[in-house]
Amino acid sequence: MLSSPLTKFILRRVGLLILALIVSSFVIFISLNLAPGDPLSALSGGRSLSKATIAALNREYHLNDPVLVRYWDYVKGVVLHFNLGTSIQFREPVSTLISQRIGSTAELVAYAAVLIIVFGVGAGIVGGLRRGVLDNSIIAVSTILAAVPSFVAAIVLIAIFAVDLHWLPALGNGSGFGGTIQHLTLPAIALAASAFAVVTRVTRVTVRSELSLEHVQTAVSRGIPWPLVVRRHVLRNASIPITTVVGITVTSLFALCAVVEQAFNLNGIGAALIQAALEKDFGVVQGISLVLVGAFVIANAVVDLLYAFLDPRVAIGARAS
Amino acid sequence: MSTGAGAITTGRLVFPRARRRMAANQIVYGICWLIVAIAVFFAIFGPLVRPHNPNYSLLQFQYVGPFQAKGYLLGFDSQGRDLLSRLMVGARTSMLGPLLVALMAMGAGTLISVVAAWWGGWVDSILGTVMDILFAFPGILLAVLTAAVFGAGLIAPTIALAIAYTPYIARVLRSAAIRERARDYIASAEVQGVSTWSICVRHLIPNLGQLVVAQATLVFAWAMVDLAAISFLGLGVQPPTADWGVMVSTGEAGVLQGYPLESLSAGLCIVLVVVAVNLLGERMAERGERKLS
Numbered sequence: 001m002l003s004s005p006l007t008k009f010i011l012r013r014v015g016l017l018i019l020a021l022i023v024s025s026f027v028i029f030i031s032l033n034l035a036p037g038d039p040l041s042a043l044s045g046g047r048s049l050s051k052a053t054i055a056a057l058n059r060e061y062h063l064n065d066p067v068l069v070r071y072w073d074y075v076k077g078v079v080l081h082f083n084l085g086t087s088i089q090f091r092e093p094v095s096t097l098i099s100q101r102i103g104s105t106a107e108l109v110a111y112a113a114v115l116i117i118v119f120g121v122g123a124g125i126v127g128g129l130r131r132g133v134l135d136n137s138i139i140a141v142s143t144i145l146a147a148v149p150s151f152v153a154a155i156v157l158i159a160i161f162a163v164d165l166h167w168l169p170a171l172g173n174g175s176g177f178g179g180t181i182q183h184l185t186l187p188a189i190a191l192a193a194s195a196f197a198v199v200t201r202v203t204r205v206t207v208r209s210e211l212s213l214e215h216v217q218t219a220v221s222r223g224i225p226w227p228l229v230v231r232r233h234v235l236r237n238a239s240i241p242i243t244t245v246v247g248i249t250v251t252s253l254f255a256l257c258a259v260v261e262q263a264f265n266l267n268g269i270g271a272a273l274i275q276a277a278l279e280k281d282f283g284v285v286q287g288i289s290l291v292l293v294g295a296f297v298i299a300n301a302v303v304d305l306l307y308a309f310l311d312p313r314v315a316i317g318a319r320a321s
Numbered sequence: 322m323s324t325g326a327g328a329i330t331t332g333r334l335v336f337p338r339a340r341r342r343m344a345a346n347q348i349v350y351g352i353c354w355l356i357v358a359i360a361v362f363f364a365i366f367g368p369l370v371r372p373h374n375p376n377y378s379l380l381q382f383q384y385v386g387p388f389q390a391k392g393y394l395l396g397f398d399s400q401g402r403d404l405l406s407r408l409m410v411g412a413r414t415s416m417l418g419p420l421l422v423a424l425m426a427m428g429a430g431t432l433i434s435v436v437a438a439w440w441g442g443w444v445d446s447i448l449g450t451v452m453d454i455l456f457a458f459p460g461i462l463l464a465v466l467t468a469a470v471f472g473a474g475l476i477a478p479t480i481a482l483a484i485a486y487t488p489y490i491a492r493v494l495r496s497a498a499i500r501e502r503a504r505d506y507i508a509s510a511e512v513q514g515v516s517t518w519s520i521c522v523r524h525l526i527p528n529l530g531q532l533v534v535a536q537a538t539l540v541f542a543w544a545m546v547d548l549a550a551i552s553f554l555g556l557g558v559q560p561p562t563a564d565w566g567v568m569v570s571t572g573e574a575g576v577l578q579g580y581p582l583e584s585l586s587a588g589l590c591i592v593l594v595v596v597a598v599n600l601l602g603e604r605m606a607e608r609g610e611r612k613l614s
Contacts, residue, residue, distance in 0.1 A: 023454070031470050147596040149546040151553045152588035155569055159581040171577075255459035259550050263573070274554050277469035285469045292462060 013301040017294065024293045025078075025286070029071050032282040084290075085283035089276065094287040098269055102291065105257055105268035107180060111188035112195070113250045120196040121242060124203025128211070129230065138200060146197035150256050154190040154263035161186060171265040187264045191256060195249035202245040206238040213237075239310045247303030254295050350604065353597035360594045363412035373403040375410040375563045387582070398568075398583040399575045408590060411563040415549065415591070418479050418557075422544035425483035427537040430490025431529070435521055437491070438498035445495075452488040460485030461547050468556035475558055478551045482544050490536045497532055497610075501525055532609035538602030542595045549591050565591050 049057070058064045065073070077083035084094035127138040148156075161167045169183050210216060211234060219229045258270030265271075269288045276284035363370075378401040387396040398404050433452070437445040463485045464478035471477035501507070502525070510520050526533070551557035552566030560567050565587040572584030 024458075028466065031466070034470075144596070147542075147592055147599060149550060149588075149591060149595075151550055151566075151569060152592060155573060155576055155581070155584045155588055158573075159576050159585065163577060163579055163581070252459060255462045258461070258465065259554060262554055273465060274556070277465050278473065278555060280469065282469070285466065289462065289466060293458075296459070 009305065013297075013304075017297045017301070020297045021290060021294060022075075025075070025290055026071065028286050028289050029074060030067060032286060033067050033070065084287040087276070087281055087284045089279045089281040089284065094283045097272065097284060098287055098291060101267055101269045101272055104266055105261070105270055108184055108187055108191065108257055108260070108266065108268060109250070109253050111181075111184050112192040112253055115188055115192040116195050116199055116249060117246060120192075120199030121203050121246065123196075124200040124242075125207055125235070127200070128204040128207025129234075135204075138204070142197040142200040144197075145193050146201070148193055150190050150194065151259050151263050153193045154187070154260055157186045157190055158264075184266075187260050187266060190263065191253055191260045195253065198249055199242075199245055203238070203242050206241045207234060210234045210238050240307060243303060243306050243310060247299065247306075251296050251299040251303075254292050254299075350601065353600050356593050356597040357601065360412055360416060360590075363409045364416040365413075367409040367412050371403075371406040371409045373406045375402060375406040376561050378402045396582060398572065399580070404583060404586060407563040407568060408565070408586060411565045411568060411587065412590070414475060414552075414558050414562065415545065415565040416594075418475050418548040419541045419544040421479050422482045422486060422548070423537040423541040425480070426486040426490050426540050426544075427533060429483070429487045430494055430536070431526060431533055433487065433491045434494035434498050435525060435529075437495050438502050439517065439521065439525075441499075448491075449495075452491055455485065455488045458485065460543075461550060464547060464551050465554070465556060468551065473556045473559060475548075478548060478557055482547055486540045486544065490533075490540060493536050493606075494529060494532060497529055498525065501528055531605060531612060535602055535605035535609045538598060538605060542598040542602060545591065545595055545598070 074085065077085070082095055084098070086092070087094050087097055090097055123138050123142070127135040145153075162169060168186050216229060216233050219233050220226070257268060258274050260266075261268045261271035262274050269291060272284060273288040273292075275281075276288070381401065383397060383399060383401045389396060396404055398407065433448055437448045460482050464481040467477040467481040468474070506524065507520060510524065548557060549564075549566030549569070552564050553570040555570065558564040558567050560571055568587035569584045569591075572581070572587065575581060576584050
């Protein structure tokens with residue numbers, strides 16, 4: 001069992017994940033700690049502190065230890081107690097802060113991913129299979145959408161659908177399943193817009209080029225029903241490049257969600273990252289960055305694993321080209 | 322994208338449909354150049370030709386719309402400042418940041434790819450690994466981190482994005498440089514005893530030139546979106562400085578009250594310039610690849 005390709009793949013990917021987390025946590029920790037500016041001034045909020053208070057705060061946050069010692073303590077805390085440090089701004093453990101907010105971000109990214117997969121891949125297949133007006137309008141729409149930054153998309157969506165038409169709420173998270181869906185629809189569309197365009201374009205080109213291949217023409221001339229040809233001979237072969245582009249775009253959403261959460265006033269980890277960066281609340285910046293890097297690596301591994309399931313010719317863990 | 326028309330730019334055109342498509346493409350690219358020219362003009366001369374002081378507020382004219390006050394073509398923003406002047410002046414920071422990102426990424430990317438292609442072997446694989454690691458890090462996250470470290474402003478995110486986009490340029494150039502390295506003229510120059518430095522600077526890099534410029538153009542477009550997003554988040558250019566990204570963000574309050582013009586006009590400026598630069602860059606890249614292959 002230990003030598004099966006899947007086990008090996010998972011072991012190697014877990015190793016990569018740990019390596020990525022160690023390297024990025026080290027770089028982030030060192031750069032944040034060598035940063036100009038004093039975390040004490042953030043703690044005091046501009047008030048002048050007595051010497052005793054400064055000493056106490058230095059002790060509490062270990063501000064006087066050498067950087068490498070503090071990094072080692074940090075890693076120990078994370079590994080042994082799942083302790084990511086304390087937020088200076090919110091006065092609570094960073095792990096609590098993240099666990100309270102990560103759900104909202106995960107919902108947003110999942111919603112956007114569903115939109116990208118359903119509508120992006122769908123529009124690409126439709127445009128790829130049939131030339132004509134529909135195809136041309138899909139090209140036009142995706143060319144424009146590809147260039148619209150998520151925050152501009154957010155503003156346009158708010159202006160039209162929330163303020164003008166009153167269809168959907170503009171800001172906030174909402175509660176319950178229905179409320180969440182309602183509140184997250186506009187953010188998810190804003191987040192998905194440019195990724196949708198990229199996925200549509202790649203899907204369309206891939207389907208179009210599969211259609212012109214000889215095995216498809218042979219299948220058609222043998223009288224195999226068209227839907228079967230599309231499913232078995234076109235989409236099956238097109239699935240690898242489509243998976244690649246969907247994987248890349250969906251992982252890029254993790255970084256972009258900060259922008260969209262800020263625009264729609266959602267309380268996810270992206271918005272918390274921005275607030276923490278503005279307030280120099282380094283514990284939070286660090287914790288959330290590590291979560292994002294981890295999500296990024298895991299998502300990449302899932303995509304690589306999908307290749308092997310989609311195409312038996314690809315060995316598990318090998319990059320499909 | 323436009324491979325249909327792009328593939329037949331040389332040689333006589335006999336097909337009327339292809340000729341019509343090419344003419345249409347020429348118009349599109351003409352418009353793109355026009356948009357870029359206008360944006361560059363205002364980036365350089367904006368503060369000189371603006372009709373009003375972009376930071377002077379006439380509070381009684383808050384949210385007054387376009388064409389309603391004489392001399393104020395686009396009307397006023399949330400604080401009664403002239404919107405048109407702010408858009409004109411805002412071109413400078415909005416264009417300067419991406420330009421610096423493109424130039425820095427271009428320099429570093431060219432250096433890395435030529436070094437990797439020339440020496441190959443372990444140099445190439447080490448540089449390749451470093452680039453792969455950088456690839457894994459989203460540019461905007463890097464920019465947010467540097468802004469957290471060095472404080473909000475234009476400089477830190479610009480450098481961060483330059484670092485983040487270097488691998489994008491290096492990857493494309495590396496394969497082109499390896500192909501070029503294998504050509505006879507390089508070997509003959511080496512046999513003649515021309516120094517490595519002078520072969521690279523005089524022959525190799527100029528021959529990659531078009532591709533380098535094309536990639537830098539694409540990086541400019543991506544960096545423009547990212548830097549505007551950073552400013553939108555409050556980590557880049559700071560208000561009240563007029564900047565398109567900042568204006569999208571400061572206008573959001575107006576959007577919620579039903580006065581979306583400030584946000585939308587600034588957003589439109591960003592989108593227009595990005596689309597134009599992107600289309601031009603894609604065409605340049607296509608041509609550069611074809612010339613080298």
